[in-house]
Amino acid sequence: MPIHELYAIRYGYHPDGHTDAEMAFGGDPTVRVEGMDFFIWLIVTDQGKPIVVDTGFFPGLAERIGHAPLINPADGVRMAGFDPAAVQDVIITHAHYDHTGNLGDFPNARFHMGATEMASVTGPLMTHPATRAGFGKRDVKTLVGFVYEDRMRFLDDEDEVFPGIRSFILPGHTTGQLALEVDTARGPVIVASDAVHLYSELETERPFPVFHDMGAMIMSYRKLKARAARPDLIVPGHDADVTRRYPALAPEFEGKIIRLDRAPLAG
Ligand SMILES: [Zn+2]
Structure with missing residues (x-):
């Protein structure tokens, strides 16, 4: 059974924090809380091959809505020792x-994406401004372009992306939100991505306030908890605590490249 390495690359953050209501449905709009962090993930396979998971926000766009870039996601991949132009997946x-x-920063990659998500972002749901909020026209057009360039492989629910890397759908945040389960030295770690933004969604079932279907999102929290052998095998997509809970790849990467395939730090 292949055992892979798994890193989170923290490429951005939200310096001004959020209101509690921006972080949980029904939250307190008068209380300010720590802002979200932004990650991409990097799997280094047992063969030493990099597999990038997500490509992060486009810096110019995100700064307009208060996110602060720390590094360009592709530069994070470079810092971890891999040339983005050589990334194949x-x-x-x-x-x-x-x-x-930043899809264009991986010019030689093949992309792997949920078929359900692609159908959703090119279908009737996107005809309303509220349901298409959060999706970028330029990004969706680029993804569709990959289909026509033979650079897109579609994933189903409960699919094997590569040996030791499985995808499954956790609907609710978006229609086709995928999570990845990666076999690592400490067990199968689930990169929940935005099926779970924050640890509190799992611990207290406080629903994140951005969703396609809140009921489905809550059921996805439960599906995820039932699947993971231990809570620390689930990694949320935006919690600033992820960086504090896991060791850095090396001291110089503190706060930027985090090892999710290592045991959580004590305390
Ligand atoms: Zn996100």
């Missing part, structure tokens, strides 16, 4: 702007 967990913003 990029998995897209869902099509929101902060996960598909």
Whole structure:
């Protein structure tokens, strides 16, 4: 059974924090809380091959809505020791702007994306401004272009992306939100991406306030908890605590490249 390495690359953050209501449905709009972090993920296979998961927000766009870039996601991949132009595979967990913003930085990659998500972002649901909020026209057009260039492989629910890397759908945040289960030295770690933004969604079932279907999102929290052998095998997509809970790849990468395939730090 192949055992892979798994990193989170923290490429951005939200410096001004959020209101509690921006972080949970029914939250307190008068209380300010720590802002979200933004990650892409990097799998280094047992063969030493990099597989990039998501491509992050486009810096110019995100700065307009208060996100601060720390590094260009492709530069994060470079820091971890891999040339983005040599990356052959990029998995897209869902099509929101902060996960598909720099697709062109991986010019030689084949993309792997949920068929359900692609059908959703090119279908009737996108005819309303509220349901298409969060998706970028430029990014979706680029993804459709990959289909016509033979650079897109579609994933189904409960699919094997590569040996030791499985995808499954956790609907609710978006229609086709994918999570990835990666076999690592500490067990199968689930990159929940935005099926779970924050640890509190799992711990107290506080629903994140951005969703396609809140009921489905809550059921997805439960499906995820039932699947993971231990809570620490689930990694949320935007919690600033991820960086504090896991060791850095090396001291110089503190706060930027985090090892999710290592045991959580004590305390
Ligand atoms: Zn996101």
